[in-house]
Amino acid sequence: MRILLATTLLAAVASPQQPTGSPAAAEVPTFTEHIAPIVFSSCTRCHRPGEAGPFSLQNYRDVKKRARNLLSVIEDRIMPPWHPAKDYGHFRNEMRLSDVEIARFRAWLEAGCPEGPQDKLPKLPEFPPGWQLGEPDLIVKTSAAYPLPAAGRDVYRSFSLPVDLPEDKWLTAIEVRPGDREVLHHVLIFVDAKKQGRVLEGKDGKPGFRHRRASRSPMIAGWAVGGQPEHLPEGLAIKVPKGCDLILQSHLHPSGRNTEEQTTIGLYFSDEPPKRSLVSIQLPPFFGFFAGLNIPAGEPDFVLKDSFELPCDVDAMTIGGHAHMLCRSMKMHAVLPDGKHVPLLHIPEWDFDWQSRYTFAQPVRLPKGAVVHAELHYDNSSNNPVNPNAPPKRVRWGRETKDEMGSVTLLVVPRHAADLRKLRRSIREQARPRRRGRPR
Numbered sequence: 001m002r003i004l005l006a007t008t009l010l011a012a013v014a015s016p017q018q019p020t021g022s023p024a025a026a027e028v029p030t031f032t033e034h035i036a037p038i039v040f041s042s043c044t045r046c047h048r049p050g051e052a053g054p055f056s057l058q059n060y061r062d063v064k065k066r067a068r069n070l071l072s073v074i075e076d077r078i079m080p081p082w083h084p085a086k087d088y089g090h091f092r093n094e095m096r097l098s099d100v101e102i103a104r105f106r107a108w109l110e111a112g113c114p115e116g117p118q119d120k121l122p123k124l125p126e127f128p129p130g131w132q133l134g135e136p137d138l139i140v141k142t143s144a145a146y147p148l149p150a151a152g153r154d155v156y157r158s159f160s161l162p163v164d165l166p167e168d169k170w171l172t173a174i175e176v177r178p179g180d181r182e183v184l185h186h187v188l189i190f191v192d193a194k195k196q197g198r199v200l201e202g203k204d205g206k207p208g209f210r211h212r213r214a215s216r217s218p219m220i221a222g223w224a225v226g227g228q229p230e231h232l233p234e235g236l237a238i239k240v241p242k243g244c245d246l247i248l249q250s251h252l253h254p255s256g257r258n259t260e261e262q263t264t265i266g267l268y269f270s271d272e273p274p275k276r277s278l279v280s281i282q283l284p285p286f287f288g289f290f291a292g293l294n295i296p297a298g299e300p301d302f303v304l305k306d307s308f309e310l311p312c313d314v315d316a317m318t319i320g321g322h323a324h325m326l327c328r329s330m331k332m333h334a335v336l337p338d339g340k341h342v343p344l345l346h347i348p349e350w351d352f353d354w355q356s357r358y359t360f361a362q363p364v365r366l367p368k369g370a371v372v373h374a375e376l377h378y379d380n381s382s383n384n385p386v387n388p389n390a391p392p393k394r395v396r397w398g399r400e401t402k403d404e405m406g407s408v409t410l411l412v413v414p415r416h417a418a419d420l421r422k423l424r425r426s427i428r429e430q431a432r433p434r435r436r437g438r439p440r
């Protein structure tokens, strides 16, 4: 299957270079030969029954029926949903159509959507049912199903996951299984060291509690619609301390029918502590709590910046950002001691609905003395279509979706294990002076 797709795409790449007038150039793209491979590999995973896409894209009829609409979302690069800018960092599981694929789709539409020979149709990809990474080490579920009406506003709700681990565990992956894939849009998972979630759970008469979380509880994982579970690279793992619970923060999106959502999470642990330790470099620290995040009403470009000089050589493994509705873009790059810029992540159009963490295709080596820079831009004007306030209001740091926060987090491993303490100390020190201040 893989090979078949690859050769079909190669053929697609090759033919535009054919001299005009040759038989190949006159060849019109057809569904079975050229379009099905694109759709099956980039769209069908989410656009099939029971998945989050609002309609199926599994055969000629499905695709032809909406061809114009499909072309418009792929030309605008809204679909497949992939938010990092091109060539600014390279990641595993990138979902991006090439310019050639997009041009093919247009040519096919303009030719009247011909179907093509049946024997050329690739097989629909198989999506195995059940846990994608195999049986998890621990399965946890929210306490009860949360009722979600057919229509109305999106719901942001937190749920307590009372895991109360008997010992420290090393997390390598999570897999999220929505009760109803059409409504669960994204989740963030936090450590709840003080078990506060249990106290809040169900207090207002419904499962879960209002979108809120304990301060500074570290986020250990995130998932958005269509996200593929994967283990951390190179035997790495994140510590989940003994005795803690977890909090699941969910974004639910009404689907046009009354339903309910009860989410199940599979946690995968490693048998032994990892040999190398992941260290989180969050800029600004504490999701910007001490960074002066205070955005006047109407301000179209409020900028939050921070930087950190690496005290030792590191390998950067994963990266991800977090912010709320007013954020418009975020970027992280490093400047090496020789002045060279290393792009890490650029999300030119931040979308709160698609929180993701990205694993670099190859670990990014950053030497001692390199300076990591993060920059986030916020638009609190009425030109921001998702501004939660109309007219705009002053917005400060806070945990509610209508408040703001923001940072970009790089997970790194010190190249030499002996540097671990030094690195942790520098990170603490860089965060410390800000602790004294209060959010302005």
Ligand code: HEC
Binding pocket: 039, 042, 043, 044, 045, 046, 047, 052, 053, 054, 069, 070, 073, 074, 079, 080, 081, 095, 097, 225, 226, 227
């Ligand atoms: C990772 C999952 C995922 C993949 C992959 C994906 N989609 Fe979607 N798509 C969605 C979801 C979810 C929605 C519903 C809109 C939303 O919630 O943002 C959607 C909505 C759409 C819409 C309706 C958008 C609108 O505003 O009318 C179109 C059209 C679409 N997808 C086409 C495609 C095409 C074409 C591809 C492949 C090139 C694709 N999608 C790949 C998840 C996906």
